[in-house]
Amino acid sequence: MKLTEASIDSALHQLEAQAIPENHPATVQLGELFGEHTFFLDAGGLTIIEPVKTDGTAEAMGRVVKLASWGDETRRNLSPHDPEYTDIMVALDKAA
Numbered sequence: 001m002k003l004t005e006a007s008i009d010s011a012l013h014q015l016e017a018q019a020i021p022e023n024h025p026a027t028v029q030l031g032e033l034f035g036e037h038t039f040f041l042d043a044g045g046l047t048i049i050e051p052v053k054t055d056g057t058a059e060a061m062g063r064v065v066k067l068a069s070w071g072d073e074t075r076r077n078l079s080p081h082d083p084e085y086t087d088i089m090v091a092l093d094k095a096a
Contacts, residue, residue, distance in 0.1 A: 017042035064088040
């Protein structure tokens with residue numbers, strides 16, 4: 001899922017990660033591999049946020065999904081793997 005700028009900002013206030021800008025050269029390749037998403041890099045690797053249905057709450061929530069892990073300690077190479085759904089949830093419309 002592509003996030004709005006406000007949702008990206010909200011997520012970054014809750015996560016220790018960096019959003020990969022839409023105009024970054026890697027975004028096209030990542031989109032070809034994983035689909036249309038807003039991509040994040042963190043200490044563990046490459047992640048996305050997928051929307052989660054909530055039980056009647058008005059707040060939009062998302063779950064962090066890990067798509068690739070760092071290949072080594074230099075954090076220069078990513079190794080893709082099957083999506084790993086984490087327990088990390090973020091409020092996508094939370095005021096920063």
